[in-house]
Amino acid sequence: MFGKPKKVRKQLKNLDVTKHKKTSSKLIGFEVVKNVIRMTIIQGNDIIYGERLLEGTIIKRDKLRNAEELSDAMRSLSKELGVSGGHVVYHLNNQTVLIQELALVTGKSEKQIRQTLFLELGDSISLPFSSPKFELLVANKQSVNSSARSKKKASQQAAEMGESQEIVKKEDTITYIVTSEDLLIELGDCIVKAGLKPRAVEFSALAVTRCFENKIDFTRNFMLVELTAGAATMTIFEGEVPIYVQYEDYNGVGWRYFHDGDEMTYFFNDEKESVELKKLIMVIEQLTYYYQTNLSNNQDIHNIYVTGEHPWLVGRLKQMMEEALQSPVSMLQFPDAFPPKYLLSLGLAMKEV
Numbered sequence: 001m002f003g004k005p006k007k008v009r010k011q012l013k014n015l016d017v018t019k020h021k022k023t024s025s026k027l028i029g030f031e032v033v034k035n036v037i038r039m040t041i042i043q044g045n046d047i048i049y050g051e052r053l054l055e056g057t058i059i060k061r062d063k064l065r066n067a068e069e070l071s072d073a074m075r076s077l078s079k080e081l082g083v084s085g086g087h088v089v090y091h092l093n094n095q096t097v098l099i100q101e102l103a104l105v106t107g108k109s110e111k112q113i114r115q116t117l118f119l120e121l122g123d124s125i126s127l128p129f130s131s132p133k134f135e136l137l138v139a140n141k142q143s144v145n146s147s148a149r150s151k152k153k154a155s156q157q158a159a160e161m162g163e164s165q166e167i168v169k170k171e172d173t174i175t176y177i178v179t180s181e182d183l184l185i186e187l188g189d190c191i192v193k194a195g196l197k198p199r200a201v202e203f204s205a206l207a208v209t210r211c212f213e214n215k216i217d218f219t220r221n222f223m224l225v226e227l228t229a230g231a232a233t234m235t236i237f238e239g240e241v242p243i244y245v246q247y248e249d250y251n252g253v254g255w256r257y258f259h260d261g262d263e264m265t266y267f268f269n270d271e272k273e274s275v276e277l278k279k280l281i282m283v284i285e286q287l288t289y290y291y292q293t294n295l296s297n298n299q300d301i302h303n304i305y306v307t308g309e310h311p312w313l314v315g316r317l318k319q320m321m322e323e324a325l326q327s328p329v330s331m332l333q334f335p336d337a338f339p340p341k342y343l344l345s346l347g348l349a350m351k352e353v
Contacts, residue, residue: 027041027042027086027087027089027199027349027351028040028041028078028083028086028087028088028089028196028349029041029089029207029344029345029346029347029348029349029350029351030074030088030089030090030091030191030345030348031090031091031344031345031348032058032059032070032090032091032187033228033229034057034058034229034252034255034256034257035053035054035055035056035057035058035257036051036052036053036054036058036257036264037051037052037054037058037070037073037074037077038050038051038341038342038344038345039051039074039077039078039081039083039345040342040345040346040348040349041081041083041086041349042346042349042350047338047346047349048081048082048083049081049339049342049345049346050077050080050081051077051264051341052073052076052077053257053258053259053264054066054069054070054073055069056069058070059093059183062093062095062096062180062182062183063183063186064183064186064187064190067186067189067190067193068193070190071190071191071193071194072194074190074191074194074196075193075194075195075196078194078195078196084195084196085195085196085197086196086197087196087197087198087199088191088196088197088198088199089199089200089201089202089348089349089351090187090191090198090201090202090348091201091202091203091204091207091344091348092179092184092201092202092203092204093179093180093183094204094226094231094233094245094247095247095249096179096180096183097177097178097179097203097245097247098177098178098179098245099175099176099177099178099235099242099243099244099245100175100176100178101173101174101175101176101243102116102117102173102174102176103173113174117134117176131180131181131182132178132179132180132181133178133179133180133181133184134176134177134178134179135176135177175241175242175243177203177242184201200351202348202351203242203245204226204233204344204347205224205226205233205235205237205242205245206242206347207344207347207348207350207351208224208226208307208332208343208344208347209224209237209240209347210347210350210351211332211334211343211346211347211350212305212307212332215305215330215332216303216305216332217302217303218237218239218240219239220302220303221236221237221238221291221296221299221300221301221302222236222237222301222302222303222304222305223235223236223237223284223287223288223291223301223303223304223305223327224237224305224306224307225284225304225305225306225307225308226307226308226344227306227307227308227309227310227313228308228309228344229252229255229257229266229309230249230250230251230252230253230254230255230268230273230276231247231248231249231250231252232247232248232250232280233245233246233247233248234246234247234248234283234284234287236287236291236295236301238296243295244291244295246283246287248280248283250276250277250279250280250283251268251272251273251276251277254268254269254272254273254276255267255268256268273312277312277317277320278320278324281320281321281324281325282324284304284321284325285324285325285326288300288301288304288325288326288327300327301327302327302328303327303328303329303330304321304325304327304328304329304330305330305331305332306318306321306329306330306331306332307331307332307333307340307343308340308341308343309339309340309341309343313331313333313340314331314333317331318331
């Protein structure tokens with residue numbers, strides 16, 4: 001039914017990442033991309049990771065297509081990796097993630113701000129989806145853990161484990177992240193059916209930057225560009241806090257994953273990909289201008305960090321971006337031949353919960 005998993009072990013110390021305080025045992029970073037699932041686990045100084053190829057696209061138009069196949073694949077892969085029954089941290093669907101600001105918050109407590117958002121989301125605050133789930137972006141720790149509905153199933157409690165910390169206020173506004181709740185519930189149900197325990201959900205940009213805390217300059221405004229299978233997520237940060245996100249499916253239909261013997265690989269047409277990447281780079285340039293003129297007081301994007309599993313990341317793509325963009329471009333990758341396709345699941349596994 002599934003492609004063969006590939007279980008690999010690497011040393012965490014060889015990746016030059018900051019190891020935070022010990023988290024709960026068997027914390028599994030879980031990623032879904034097209035028809036592939038990936039898991040990464042940190043055990044001591046070891047990183048264990050693997051993937052499974054499913055028969056069809058797992059998520060389409062913010063809907064889970066085959067929940068039974070997904071839960072079976074998760075159960076099989078977690079068993080192969082030796083983490084059956086473990087706690088899972090999974091990511092938001094970037095197609096339905098919005099980062100917005102709520103005005104007129106001066107003098108209000110965190111409880112009052114949450115009550116205001118609870119009442120206004122989907123009403124006076126227009127959203128492109130129903131059943132919103134939100135969280136205030138706070139200093140040093142961000143998670144999605146507030147819902148516009150009150151439900152207490154085990155598969156939903158993963159998103160209710162954040163700790164209150166200092167709120168990040170910008171003058172008379174506060175930044176919050178919001179997404180559709182329905183898909184998170186479906187994924188949580190699949191995790192439970194796979195014999196695993198949902199522990200937390202997180203925005204991918206926060207997980208990825210966690211992997212590169214020693215390489216990102218958090219003292220200056222920057223943009224993170226995540227490239228995954230023909231899609232790009234562009235997130236603007238002011239310090240450690242994301243303040244804007246934009247998702248672009250620039251060539252998703254042109255990418256496909258398949259098995260070549262025992263190895264999993266992917267295919268895309270070089271000429272088509274090159275054309276679409278040039279268009280994407282124009283979008284990135286427009287976004288830097290939009291930040292300067294609409295989102296900030298004439299501030300610049302000082303760095304553009306690019307990461308992902310794209311094979312052109314270091315050579316061809318870097319050259320294309322440097323020739324077209326005003327801001328300095330840096331490609332974020334690990335040494336020690338660590339596969340970049342596992343960066344997101346590694347960042348999720350590193351989350352402090």
